[in-house]
Amino acid sequence: xxxxxxxxxxxxxxxxxxxxxxxxxxxxxxxxxxxxxxxxxxxxxxxxxxxxxxxxxxxxxxxxxxxxxxxxxxxxxxxxxxxxxxxxxxxxxxxxxxxxxxxxxxxxxxxxxxxxxxxxxxxxxxxxxxxxxxxxxxxxxxxxxxxxxxxxxxxxxxxxxxxxxxxxxxxxxxxxxxxxxxxxxxxxxxxxxxxxxxxxxxxxxxxxxxxxxxxxxxxxxxxxxxxxxxxxxxxxxxxxxxxxxxxxxxxxxxxxxxxxxxxxxxxxxxxxxxxxxxxxxxxxxxxxxxxxxxxxxxxxxxxxxxxxxxxxxxxxxxxxxxxxxxxxxxxxxxxxxxxxxxxxxxxxxxxxxxxxxxxxxxxxxx
Numbered sequence: 001x002x003x004x005x006x007x008x009x010x011x012x013x014x015x016x017x018x019x020x021x022x023x024x025x026x027x028x029x030x031x032x033x034x035x036x037x038x039x040x041x042x043x044x045x046x047x048x049x050x051x052x053x054x055x056x057x058x059x060x061x062x063x064x065x066x067x068x069x070x071x072x073x074x075x076x077x078x079x080x081x082x083x084x085x086x087x088x089x090x091x092x093x094x095x096x097x098x099x100x101x102x103x104x105x106x107x108x109x110x111x112x113x114x115x116x117x118x119x120x121x122x123x124x125x126x127x128x129x130x131x132x133x134x135x136x137x138x139x140x141x142x143x144x145x146x147x148x149x150x151x152x153x154x155x156x157x158x159x160x161x162x163x164x165x166x167x168x169x170x171x172x173x174x175x176x177x178x179x180x181x182x183x184x185x186x187x188x189x190x191x192x193x194x195x196x197x198x199x200x201x202x203x204x205x206x207x208x209x210x211x212x213x214x215x216x217x218x219x220x221x222x223x224x225x226x227x228x229x230x231x232x233x234x235x236x237x238x239x240x241x242x243x244x245x246x247x248x249x250x251x252x253x254x255x256x257x258x259x260x261x262x263x264x265x266x267x268x269x270x271x272x273x274x275x276x277x278x279x280x281x282x283x284x285x286x287x288x289x290x291x292x293x294x295x296x297x298x299x300x301x302x303x304x305x306x307x308x309x310x311x312x313x314x315x316x317x318x319x320x321x322x323x324x325x326x327x328x329x330x331x332x333x334x335x336x337x338x339x340x341x342x343x344x345x346x347x348x349x350x351x352x353x354x355x356x357x358x359x360x361x362x363x364x365x366x
Contacts, residue, residue: 017322041146044154045137047354049105051161053097055168056108057333058341059115061266062221062235065283072096072108095333102137106130118222118366119164129157159358166353166360167222169344175217175239178230185231186286187238191216191293198294202301210304211245214297218282222366236282237266240293241275247304248273251328255335257299261292268335269342270328276300277342 030036060068100108109116113123120126136150180193190196194203206212217239220226224235251270258265266279278296280289328337336342340353350361 035145037151038140038146041136041151041154042140044151044158044356045140047356048133048154048158048161049102051165051354052105052109053095054341055116055119055165056105057095057097058168058172058266059112059221059223060108061281062224062237063112063115063283065281066263067283069096072100098333102134115221115223119161119168121160133157155356158354158356162353162358162360163364165340166344166351167364167366169340169353170346170348171222171366172219172237172341173345175219177217183230185229186290187216187293188230190290191240196290196294198291198297202294202297206297206301210247210301212301212304213243213245215241215243216293217241230282231286232284233282238280238282238289238293240278240280240296242277242297242300244274244276244300244304249276249300250303251276251335252331253306254299254303255331257303258296261295262334264289264292265296265334267341268332269339270335270337271339271342272337273324 026039030039057068060071064071097105109120117123121129132153136146136153138144139146139150178188178192180188186196191199194200203214206214218230219237219239221235221237224233227233227236230236249270251268254276255262255268264280264284266281267277269277269279271277278293280292325337328335344351344353346363349363350359352359
């Protein structure tokens with residue numbers, strides 16, 4: 001190698017998302033061992049399959065609540081085998097969807113087509129597309145060199161999914177505050193009207209003593225209709241948004257504090273260190289979920305009380321924020337930062353959901 005060869009040069013400044021260990025591994029392998037297009041293809045496939053897993057998770061939780069696991073027993077064998085290697089646990093270790101192969105994911109989608117149709121292609125087009133996509137995945141899985149059109153095939157699929165992905169995330173973030181005059185379920189009475197004992201005990205106290213505010217609302221999935229009763233309603237999520245004005249949230253500490261009630265938590269979203277949101281399925285028992293929301297409130301204040309006045313995003317440079325995000329996303333699959341589930345709304349137009357050449361420019365109806 002000559003002295004000016006970029007492969008041999010130490011980067012002056014790495015991208016904030018690219019750590020030195022990963023950089024050195026990539027430069028050692030690409031392109032001398034692994035074709036650059038294979039790496040690009042793998043990255044795009046990861047993007048596609050990861051999105052489908054996220055979408056499946058959200059829609060199954062909206063449809064079945066905490067009982068969603070009963071629909072995925074096929075994954076339990078692999079998951080149990082993986083659990084034996086506790087020293088190798090990852091953020092996906094408790095996610096049964098992470099143990100389904102692509103064909104099994106497609107079976108879940110097919111058996112719940114009514115929940116996924118809005119986000120994908122027309123049924124015949126979607127099924128027809130899968131034959132080509134499976135060939136691409138097989139090549140990746142068996143370390144075969146890609147066809148010259150493989151990358152274009154996946155990127156075209158991502159472009160075709162732009163509209164549906166936008167709707168999925170924007171619907172999640174379109175919140176409504178239920179009227180206590182219309183709805184009499186335990187969550188509306190307890191946390192909108194403030195009748196729950198924990199709400200009466202903590203809402204004012206948290207604001208004055210901790211600088212913590214709470215907003216509670218409901219979102220509707222695109223395949224669902226607004227019901228007359230929110231009790232055990234399919235296709236709806238409850239969202240509890242906590243904002244901490246003074247102290248940053250220690251995400252790992254908070255997650256550990258709620259370990260006993262995690263099965264009812266759909267997501268814990270942390271778009272920045274001073275904001276945390278808990279999502280719950282309306283299908284689950286309203287009174288029980290109202291209690292769980294209160295337990296999350298207590299756990300948050302306990303975490304803040306035993307933490308420090310940590311940095312907020314305003315104090316973090318790009319590298320610091322990237323490191324915070326990596327630490328946050330490595331805890332559990334239900335914890336997300338800088339995700340479409342926390343960022344995308346009806347107002348974030350124009351937007352490219354996948355960065356594959358597609359874009360949503362006009363607000364779609366759902």
